[in-house]
Every structure is written in C-alpha cells, then in structure tokens.
Amino acid sequence: MIVGIIMIMFMVGLLLGFVGAGGSGFIISILTTVFGFSIHTSLGTALAAMIFTSVSGSISHYKEGNMLLNAGIPVGLFGAAGAWFSSTWSAMIPAGELKWMTAGILFLSALLIWLRMMVNSGIKENQRQDILPAGFHFWLYAAIVGISSGILSGLFGIGSTPFIQLGMMFLLNFSVRRAAGTTMLVITPIALSAGINDLRLGYLDLALLLEVVAGTMSGAYIGAKFTKRLPPTALKTAMILVPVLGALLLVI
Template structure:
C-alpha cells in the first residue's frame, strides 16, 4: 500500500509536467524500497506504458498533443529503446546506478538552461511548427533514436531531452511539448520494457503497484498543465529529474 500511495503522489506531478517519470520512480524504488537497480529499471520503464496511456489520453482531450510529431518520434524511439535495454544488461549494477543519476542531472541542467537562460520560448502558440518535408523526418528520426537509446539504457523516459527537442527542432509551445512528450514516451517505454522483460528484470507484483498509483495520479495531474502558470510548469520540469538524481546518490 505504501508503494501505491507514493506512486499516486508522484503520478500527480508527472502528469502535470508531461513526464513518464521513470528516472524518479527508479530512484524511489531503489533508495526507499530497496529493489535492485536492474529490477527498478525494468519495472519502472514498463510501468510507463500504462502511465503514459492514461496521461496521453488526458493530454489529447486537453488539446496538448501534436499527434503526427509524437507518433513519428515515438516509432523511431522504440527502436532505440529496445537496443538500449540490451546494453543495460551488460552494465554492472553500481555503474548503472551512477550513470542513471548522472543522466538525470544532465536532464535537469539542460532544461534549466533552456527554460531560464535563453527564454526563447514564451508563447503559448506554435509559431514555427513544421510537420512536413525532409527536415521534419530527419529531426524525428534523430530525436527518436537518441532519446530511445537513452531511455532503454538508463531506464529513464528521457522527458527533458524529448521536450527540448520538441521546443527547438519543431517549434512547439511549452504546453504542446509537455503533452506530445507523453505520446512519444509510450512506444519507447513499451519496447524498452519488453527488452528488460526479455532479460528477466521485471517484477510483475511491483509493476502492478506502480501502475495503479501512477496511472490515477497522472490522469489527474494532466488536467493542471493548461490551467496553472507556464512558469510553474517550467520549474516542475527541472525539479523532477533533479530529485531523482539526488536520491540515487544517497
């Protein structure tokens, strides 16, 4: 019950920022509940499939998703995630914990720089959104493969990397970047999770507990993305991976 309640609270935050939240889930499962890093990686990544189904549906209803971009990037991301899961299987537990923590800090740093230093994206409209031509497909392939590989290897959803890519490469508003990220994460989490399941790193009981809490919380949290101030959304995007990274270093 403690795991379910904890995941419910976490799901509220993740739904709000448009994140699968695997990195934070991994940190909590390993440092608070004592599961091994590989089990936490596999279970949390597969749990994101269910979390993002709920969050994506809610974001679509709220008008926060750009379907074509999300589907294209997610498809290529799934390929990278499946390969990354097999790479993680060859990395020792201690090294994988440290590397995952570093990736979460890098995620937070990139988001902080993007959101607070440059401040190029302040509009709620997608003034530069372009979903056609060679540039769109090259950007979708590159963003999908890179973020998928990161997700599969380190068990994280790569939310900050995806959101930055959507903001910079596709010219999305902060609101649409948050919602579309949920759609991108869905196939990435599915193929990455299957990769970990293939290698025996998914705890089905734990998976059910994580899913129950995060699905309910994520659905409710997505309702606040459009209703709360954009500044609060930006701060939350940076804070979530930072907390995850700190927990893994404890």
C-alpha cells in the same frame, strides 16, 4: 509496503502527469532508495510501468488539447527502435555503475532543460504557434529526437522526458505546453519496446509492476489536468525539479 508503494506512486503520478513525463528515472530512484529493490529490477519495472502511466497521461493530454499527434507518433516509433537495442546493453552494466550513470543523466537532463528555458525566455508562451518543419527536415529531426531519446531510455532506464521535450521545442518548434503533452505519447512506444526486452531478460517484477501502475496511472491522469490550468512558469520549474529530485535520491 504494498499500500505505501501505491500511495507514493499516486503522488509521483500527479507530478509526472503535470509535466508530461513518463518518470521512469524518478520511479527507479524511489524503488531503490525508499523500498530497497535492486537497480536492475527497478529499471525494468519502472520502464514497464511507464507504458501505463504514459497511456493514461496521453489520453488526458489529448482531451485537453496539449498534443500534436502528427509529430508525436513518428518520434515515438523512432524512439522504440532505439530503446529496443539499448535496453539489452543496460543488463551488461554493473548495478553500482548503472546507479551513478542514471543519476548523472538525470542531472544532465535537468541542466539541459534549464539552459533551453533560458534561451527561450525571450519568447512569450502564447506567441508560440507550434509550426512544424516540413518535408525532409521534419523526418530528420523526428529521427534525431526519437532515436537518441530511445537509446538513453533503454540504456539508463529513464523516460528521457527532458531530452524529448528539448528536441521538440528546439528542433520541431513546439510550445512548452504542447511539448509536455506530446512527450507522454512519444514515451509510450519507447517504454513498450524497452519493457518487452527487459521482460525477456528477467528484469521485470510483475507484482511490483501492478503496485506501481495502480498509483502512477491514476495520478498521471489527474495531474495532466493541471498542465494547461497552471502558468507556464510552474510547468517549466516542475520540468527541472523532477529529474533533479530523482538524481538526488539515487546519490544520497
């Protein structure tokens, strides 16, 4: 089973690196459905694994020029604060209810990404200049995107990738490519904060964590290489499919 987990997680990492996702919700779905781990253990392990996946993908995205550090760092710090408090609440939710709630959030995130793509369809990707809001508005929007995404991540065990990317594109005026690349940077402190709290609560399987990380980290680094090389249409489609597949695995 160890080899199977590593191989599947490598393929997951390829996809997550491409779309700029930490992929915790997707990993939770596979660990619970395919390998039979409990939802709480899967949640804690997936969030911790997301730290390493996001760091690996962030380095690759930074080298590829897909990242805006001056916006990603503040959003990530706000997100870490939200994730710390909400991860404690997650332990109070019964396993059956948490499974359905996580699936529902994944479906919702896919719908929101699709709606945002429709609104943004009239703007050509190469015309987006990544011009950030200035002053008070920047910090307000960074706090809204970070805290709300952190709460969702800690509570439901998801990386909140679509919510972060939507917030960056809608409030902070990111292009799709820069939103994908910067999201992995934002997810890193969110996952670290929630992961530490889950370790404290006893919902982190260290052996399983090593297996998941061995696959996803290498896959995410390679997958990030394709973000700039494939057309924006492929990236937008993958952004929607990742949460949908994760939700379907949980409810089937």
